[in-house]
Amino acid sequence: MTGQSSVRRGGAFLVVLALLAVAVTLVAGCTAGTENGTPTQGDGVSGTLSVTGSTTVLPIAQLAAEAFMAENSGADIQVSGGGSSVGVQAVGEGTAGIGMASRDLKDAEKEKYPDLVKHTVAIDGIAVIVNPQNTVERLTVEQIRGIYNGTYTNWNQVGGSDQQIVVVGRDSASGTREYFQESVMQGEDFVGTQLEKNSNGAVAQTIAQTPGAVGYVGLGYLDDTVKGLSVDVNGNAVAPTIETVKAGTYPISREVFMFTKGEATGLAKAYIDFILSPDGQAIVEEEGFVRVD
Template identity: 35%
Template sequence: MKKGLFLMSTAGLVFAGGLLGGNVYADSSKQVTAVGSTALQPLAAQAADEFGSKNPGVTVNVQGGGSGAGLSQVGKGNVTIGNSDIFAEQKDGIKANKLKDHKVAVVGITPVVNADVKVSSLTMSQLRDIFTGKITNWKDVGGQDQEISLVNRAQGSGTRFTFEKEVMDGQATKTSQEQDDNGAVQKIVSKTPGAISYLAFSYTTGDQAKNLKPLAIDKVKPTVKNVKDNKWSIWAYEHMYTTKKPDKNTTKFIKFVKSNSMKSTVKKLGYIPVNEMKVTKNANGDVTKK
């Protein structure tokens, strides 16, 4: 089992745990358990804390594990919420028609490099060639003579799925080290000279990201403004999936995450409220102007 963190909103406690192997919390209507996307985890954890302070006696547990794990666990009835960066229809083995989709935010995803890399912009073709292994030295894209160190997300990651769908054009990424969550990628790229990977916008600000540099693509910068009108195309909805008839407190928590009172928190953490998007995207990846 993967190790992770549960964030308990009512007590403010953090403790080690693994992916839920059974319906541990099903016996209590006071428990809300959200597992999955680490791109969504900062927002889900903050919302859990704020929700807990407003709803004494209700515990919201938040854990990572990746979008695939979130969809699988909610589909099996082991958790009340499956956090995901991808539509359930995009994940093999998931019975999407048995689940209810709650889009709670939008997240941008950007390539990031260690701050020592003397490159600030790539073309989409160059970025793709780096991740296929065709380009292996920064000097080949205008940087210093330094080997490129690839860091990828593990299979099952919604962040990886979105990056590959929007960048790789059907080509396979080169075999490289893989990490289970955005936080681990953030730390490794920050500490590894010549490293490149990709992260949710929510992991590219703050003290822990000070040794990271997001890259522009085709001279378009990875900004919230550019995500809103799809000038920056690497973005995804943040979904909270539930069963068709979630329990009262799960419904109440998701409603809170989507509420106007959470909007400032959503923006502060680097996400975009869904209703501020100027375009929509479906499970096939088709983008339509509103």
């Protein structure tokens, strides 16, 4: 009997070991994190990621972070603005995992941070905006340039009422300002009386509160508190919309980016992959940008 009991105890012990092995395997399969920087199927991604830079890209980054964290409870993605130059410097110096920019890298930045990798996340139009009380509906690119270089100082010079033009733009950290100066101003200096704001939101708010003001913002910042002017292209008024940017008929548009130091890995890769997925690109479109998928 003793021998039979020992056999039974040994057999039971082996069964317990087998069950434990199965349980460990199941738990590992359910809780594995990432493999070579890419989330494994059905797994959550964990860790902390800092994303900073362009206020143009900011709405995409924030909403995408919220949606991503809702699906990955172990992930903590912290998003902040500051401007494209801030984003490039932060990711280049390693103080942020992702730097947002509404312009490409400057030559000096490419030299200083040669290992930055660019990820195009959307296409954005830049809308020239005025107060809703303004009677002007459209301007040529040449007239917009004339307003911003100081040639025109009164709205009656470009088809509007007798009212002083209050020029509002972005500060030197802004990628939108960089693009606007290259594309619209053709490298010319801005008028010295220009009011410089540190975000798209601040520009829009100033325009909404100032009847004679003019500014420029990303399409995602258009709402009923401001009026987006059409751009006169060879006699045709082209409104700043997703459709016209997508069709290539709206003349003031560009790609917007997220930069990583080296190829994206881990949480940064998973987050960018989400933005480029159909769900992420739906957020891009909802925020007034043109999708790139």
